[in-house]
Amino acid sequence: MNTLIIYGSKHGTTGKCAAMLAEKLKGNVDLHNIKTTTAPDLTKYDRIVIGGSIYAGRIQKEITGFCTQNLPILKGKKIGLFICCMFPNNAEMQLNSAFPQELLKSAIAKENFGGEMLISDMNFAEKAITKMVSKVVAKNDPTAPIKDMKQDISMILVENIHRFAQSMNNI
Numbered sequence: 001m002n003t004l005i006i007y008g009s010k011h012g013t014t015g016k017c018a019a020m021l022a023e024k025l026k027g028n029v030d031l032h033n034i035k036t037t038t039a040p041d042l043t044k045y046d047r048i049v050i051g052g053s054i055y056a057g058r059i060q061k062e063i064t065g066f067c068t069q070n071l072p073i074l075k076g077k078k079i080g081l082f083i084c085c086m087f088p089n090n091a092e093m094q095l096n097s098a099f100p101q102e103l104l105k106s107a108i109a110k111e112n113f114g115g116e117m118l119i120s121d122m123n124f125a126e127k128a129i130t131k132m133v134s135k136v137v138a139k140n141d142p143t144a145p146i147k148d149m150k151q152d153i154s155m156i157l158v159e160n161i162h163r164f165a166q167s168m169n170n171i
Contacts, residue, residue, distance in 0.1 A: 001027035003168070004045040008035050008052040008060035013116040014084045017156060018051060021082075021113075024165035034062045042073045047168060050074075051082035052098065053115060059083065059098035067100055079107045080168050084115040086155060109167035114157035121152075 003025055009015035015033060022029040025047075032040060042048065052063040067074065081099050085091045091112035096104060104110065119127065 001046045002044060003027055003029045003047040003049065004032060004040065004042065005029060005049040005051070006032045006034055006039060006066065007050070008063045009033055010035065010053065010055070010060070011116075011121045013156070014051055014053045014113075016116075017082070017084055017113040017161060018049075020156075020158070020161050021049065021165055024162060024169075026169050034066055035060065039066060039070070042070060042077070045077065047078040047080065047171070048074060049080040049082065049109075049168065050099070050103075051084070051113070053084040054086075054094045054098065057094065057097075059094075063098070067103060071100060071102065075102060075106060078168075078171050079103055080109040080164060081107045082109075082111045082113050082164060085112050086115045086117055086153070088112065088114075108171055109164045111160045111164040112157065113161055113164075114155045116156065117153040119152055 005018045005022055007014050007018045009018070015031075018031055022031055027046075030040070030045075050063065050067065052059040081095065081103060083091065083095050083098055085094050087094075095110055095112060099107075
């Protein structure tokens with residue numbers, strides 16, 4: 001079975017999660033970062049996994065554009081959808097708003113893979129936005145992982161990646 005994992009990764013965390021997933025999937029797996037190159041021929045793949053990270057409540061525009069542009073082809077494939085989201089209490093809402101409803105309804109697997117907040121890799125504007133969003137989230141969710149905006153934080157949910165892979169492998 002041929003699988004394409006197409007993802008959008010700005011700072012590398014989504015790419016890291018996609019690579020972890022690729023190691024767990026059966027068959028031939030190709031990884032593709034939509035932010036750096038155009039999408040390959042989708043007809044070559046039996047399964048397509050689409051993922052991206054959530055920034056300020058939105059998935060990358062390249063992922064949104066890819067889904068919209070390829071919706072007729074994608075609806076005929078075995079689909080898996082994932083996001084990288086640091087806020088577990090908001091993850092389901094974020095996942096449901098990141099992808100078209102037609103894909104969400106037909107997806108075999110849907111999951112939040114967690115994420116990383118790589119402060120050391122952010123520019124000034126990203127740090128400012130992250131700090132604002134983190135304060136709002138922390139106010140509404142005291143269990144939110146964001147406390148110190150001076151250190152990198154990694155919260156990749158390996159068990160969610162494993163569960164996602166199992167669902168995709170069982171088709």
